[in-house]
Amino acid sequence: GQQLNQSPQSMFIQEGEDVSMNCTSSSIFNTWLWYKQDPGEGPVLLIALYKAGELTSNGRLTAQFGITRKDSFLNISASIPSDVGIYFCAGQLWETSGSRLTFGEGTQLTVNP
Amino acid sequence: DTEVTQTPKHLVMGMTNKKSLKCEQHMGHRAMYWYKQKAKKPPELMFVYSYEKLSINESVPSRFSPECPNSSLLNLHLHALQPEDSALYLCASSQDRVRGPGYTFGSGTRLTVV
Numbered sequence: 001g002q003q004l005n006q007s008p009q010s011m012f013i014q015e016g017e018d019v020s021m022n023c024t025s026s027s028i029f030n031t032w033l034w035y036k037q038d039p040g041e042g043p044v045l046l047i048a049l050y051k052a053g054e055l056t057s058n059g060r061l062t063a064q065f066g067i068t069r070k071d072s073f074l075n076i077s078a079s080i081p082s083d084v085g086i087y088f089c090a091g092q093l094w095e096t097s098g099s100r101l102t103f104g105e106g107t108q109l110t111v112n113p
Numbered sequence: 114d115t116e117v118t119q120t121p122k123h124l125v126m127g128m129t130n131k132k133s134l135k136c137e138q139h140m141g142h143r144a145m146y147w148y149k150q151k152a153k154k155p156p157e158l159m160f161v162y163s164y165e166k167l168s169i170n171e172s173v174p175s176r177f178s179p180e181c182p183n184s185s186l187l188n189l190h191l192h193a194l195q196p197e198d199s200a201l202y203l204c205a206s207s208q209d210r211v212r213g214p215g216y217t218f219g220s221g222t223r224l225t226v227v
Binding site: 031033035040041042043044045048086088090092098099100101102103104105106108 | 155218220
């Protein structure tokens with residue numbers, strides 16, 4: 001099956017620093033998504049990318065869909081303590097049987113005040 | 114309403130019990146999903162319902178039985194589970210095969226099998 005390689009696995013940063021994480025895949029996806037998950041909660045959608053090469057921002061977050069449709073990165077600028085959590089990339093593939101979402105392994109972000 | 118609501122939030126059950134997890138959405142989404150998530154791991158797809166019909170079953174054991182009574186509701190019936198089935202069970206919905214805001218996830222049911 002499809003696999004997404006997400007890196008880094010974890011990051012420890014100081015408040016105010018910028019953060020970058022990325023995902024690569026051997027397969028092409030129709031859509032790339034970035035989610036954040038807090039403990040005991042479901043993943044919350046941060047950014048959705050639909051076109052190859054697309055660069056999208058959401059406040060302090062910026063993400064890009066790679067031109068080959070096989071990779072994506074997420075940047076967080078000027079991190080704050082509430083950015084703590086697990087960030088997942090996810091590739092969405094539309095098939096005749098339905099839509100399938102495949103997740104990366106996640107990046108655990110810790111922000112020190 | 115832009116939420117996916119899951120009940121119960123927590124569930125403890127014995128290996129001989131029968132229980133059900135419930136999921137509800139009123140966003141008009143026509144695809145609904147069950148995912149299983151172990152601690153510090155990504156969600157893993159279990160089932161996909163598209164237009165109220167089961168379209169994907171990721172080789173899930175028969176002790177997990179999904180049901181989609183209508184376009185807003187999704188159930189997961191549990192019977193004779195094993196301790197290793199303890200996990201966070203997430204429900205999600207999406208606009209199937211239409212450009213939209215990705216999947217919307219519920220907060221999950223934390224299941225413990227004893």
